[in-house]
Amino acid sequence: MSQSHQLNRASWDERAPLHAASVDYEVERLVSERSHLSETVRFDLPLLGDINGLRTAHLQCHIGTDTLSLARLGAHVCGLDYSAASLAEARRLAARCDTPIDYVEADVYQADQALPAGHFDLVYTGIGALCWLPRIEPWARAVAALLKPGGRLFLRDGHPMLMAVNEDHQDRLQLEYPYFEHEAPTVWHTDQTYVETDQRLTQTETHEWNHGLGEVITALLAHGLQITALVEHQSLPWEALPGQMVKGGDGEWRLRHQPERLPLSYTLQAIKA
Structure with a gap:
């Protein structure tokens, strides 16, 4: 297990109960x-679209709010994550x-060993997942192995162009981080998570990687x-660029000025031949 893997998993283990207790994930509303x-x-x-009755694998499912939602749409869902604390929630x-x-509980690269290969009608990956993966090719291999012939991948994630922008510049869009997959991770240090909480993290270092749109598509092909x-x-669910964004009634954040300048997220769908 790499140092990056250990650091990131420890971070998610610490974040999980904070996320479950926050209003941002709407856990109590989902229950009531x-x-x-x-x-x-x-x-x-x-x-x-209609996923009623589909055998669905939700990869990197975190605390399961999206997994539960897929089940409420009628899917027969299995969630997978490498964080034991997230899965407990x-x-x-x-x-x-x-x-x-x-x-x-399993690493996403070994998803087809932890779950039945060739079994699923749908593989779903929620937004904010791919940046935690050092390489995109092993992920694409696992996705393809999980799907049955004719099965579908549904992926929405942060756009790699956004991920290359330095959020510290609140007066402009400035590319400073890698757009393409890069062996060395981008290293972050913070004692805060992305939900409203007074608690500070002790696991303060995380590692992320970007994957260009062409790299994702090429790996799947x-x-x-x-x-x-x-x-x-032109939107995504978090304030990725503080000071430059406004939140809409749908809960999505968009650039306040000239939102057409930058794609913020993307949805990709693919079928296993």
Whole structure:
């Protein structure tokens, strides 16, 4: 296990209970309102379409709010994550909502060893997942291995152009970080997570990697997936560029001025041939 892997997993283990307790993840609303869906899945729904009855693998599922939402849409869902603390929160949420969801602790690169290969109608990856992966090719291999022939990948993530922008400049968009996959990670140090909480983290170092749009597509094509849709969005669910963004009624953040300048996220869909 690499140092980056250890650092990131420790960070997610510490964040998980803070995220579950925050208003941002809407855990209590999901429990009290049995038809409520997570903000992420509500955004995805027009492109996701009808998933009722689909055998679905949710990769890097974190505390399971999106996983639960997929189940509420009728999917037979299994969630996978490498953070034991995240999965503990996910299982607790599923139990409180009386929703049968299988959760498996494993690294996403070994997803097809932890879950039945060639079994799934849908592989779903929620926003903010790919930046934690050093290389995109092993992820694409695992996705392809999980899908049955005709099965679909649904991916929404932060746009690699956004990930290359330095958020410290609040008066301009300035590219300072790698756009393309790069062996050395971008190293971050902070004692804060991205939800509202008074608690400070002790696991303060995390490592991230960017993956260019062409790199993601090429990796999927190389493992037998056919790209069926690619939509670039002018919004995403967090304030990625403080001081330059405004939050809409849908919970999505957009550039305050000239939002057409920069794609903030993208949705990619692919089918296994």
